[in-house]
Amino acid sequence: QVQLVESGGGLVQPGGSLRLSCAASGSISSIYTMGWYRQAPGKQREMVAVITSGGNTNYADSVKGRFTISRDNAKNTVYLQMNSLKPEDTAVYYCNIIVVPSLYTYWGQGTQVTVSL
Numbered sequence: 001q002v003q004l005v006e007s008g009g010g011l012v013q014p015g016g017s018l019r020l021s022c023a024a025s026g027s028i029s030s031i032y033t034m035g036w037y038r039q040a041p042g043k044q045r046e047m048v049a050v051i052t053s054g055g056n057t058n059y060a061d062s063v064k065g066r067f068t069i070s071r072d073n074a075k076n077t078v079y080l081q082m083n084s085l086k087p088e089d090t091a092v093y094y095c096n097i098i099v100v101p102s103l104y105t106y107w108g109q110g111t112q113v114t115v116s117l
Helices: none
Strands: 001-005 010-012 018-026 030-039 045-054 057-058 069-074 077-082 091-100 105-107 111-117
Touching: 001 010, 001 105, 010 057, 018 030, 018 091, 018 111, 030 069, 030 077, 045 077, 057 069, 077 105
Parallel strands: 010 111
Antiparallel strands: 001 018, 018 077, 030 045, 030 091, 045 057, 069 077, 091 105, 091 111
16 A cells, blocks of 8 residues: 655745645655646646656646755655746646556645635
8 A cells, every 4th residue: 555645735826835745655665756747627637747766857848947846765755846836837736656666656635726816
């Protein structure tokens, strides 16, 4: 069993900041990638940012320069620092991990981020 516990979502005004956290626990041998995805109402889930065990990162074009992903391998935790938030960033944000050697994918339960006046 693998559990992903997310925290840090909420309501923020445009231009504000939020920091999301996701802690993985359970039967985890090694985590290859950790990432954040989001899904807005009526839209497909999309990748926001991903970080590998070696620290390589990949960002959606829409968040480059505003969001920063990081991870603490000792704590099996991934973070997403979101700055200069825009109303179009409003969505449910999901944590995702891929473990090795099985390459199984696990998802968190999601945390709501709302950017509004």
